[in-house]
Amino acid sequence: MTQDNQGKKTAGVDGKKALRPNQRLKLVKELAFKGYKAKALRRVWIPKPGRDEKRGLGIPTIKDRVMQALVKSALEP
Template identity: 70%
Template structure:
């Protein structure tokens, strides 16, 4: 069932939709700097997430801890990596 979902075109469409339209952090850019994508770019992203699951480097941002002066690291993946993660999570 997992293999079927990972190869499904409609599951990839749903994963890209969740990342680029439904997600609250959709306007957060990763290492590649891509913020919002057009409908045509979404269809090309669906074709790109097929197969290879090698991730790109993360963008590291330091955010403050609540109530303290310390900061903690936060890794922000690219949109392509977020779509791959959503597809694997669905499977």
């Protein structure tokens, strides 16, 4: 049994959680241009298991997640 990633639908600093198909097509066209710069991450502090300490978690925007996936697929064999 696999554990589902609870944070994959968390909004970044842009406030968006998901895109409709027509928004996805628009995003692909936007990413085709050179000079892409990532936005700031949304920082959330989550508790460490079994401790009182917290650790920082950076949540990127959907656009940044798409760029990460594109770069990853280009670099993987």
